[in-house]
Amino acid sequence: MDRARFVFLDRDGTLVHDGGYVHKVEDYRLLPGVVEALRSLRDAGFRFAIVTNQSGIGRGLYTEADFERFQRRLLDDLEAGSIAIEATYMCPHLPDARCTCRKPEPQSLLDARDRFAIDLAASWVIGDHAVDVRLAANAGCGGILLLTGHGAEERHKLGDTPVDAIVADLPAAAHHILTHERSVRS
Ligand SMILES: [Mg+2]
Ligand SMILES: [Zn+2]
16 A cells, blocks of 8 residues: 655744744734645645644743644644644754754654654655754655745755755745655555
């Protein structure tokens, strides 16, 4: 049986507007074209998970309950658009905590692989930070950097990290994926 193909989505600056440590439901704003982009990927057989670093929790700027409320708002919005997010991998730790759940550590994607029988080589990571692209490289996925969110500054932090595409926004990333299918090794 063919293994699952996933698109691992960063949240802040990728799916939702990020004014910096976004966590208040009243600041929730879905970025333009997100639902349509995810639908086109869904229709091509991709499934979705969110992978998000939330060091604002470790910094004491907001709580895990705040995160969950905001996340619920997003998931409800996407569900209303017939988009299912099958898992959310969230790291609440500080960058120097040396945990294994913070991007670009690949542990969350390896867990997802085992849980959903994912073909990581046929899967993708999309985000607006260099760590999202590094996560893709560390897990053996395709990696796309968006210029929404912090992407304009982050593109200069890629260093020698391989990146499949640097594109304007999530709709452009979906277009890239649908026209550059990675080989399915089942
Ligand atoms: Mg982001
Ligand atoms: Zn962590």
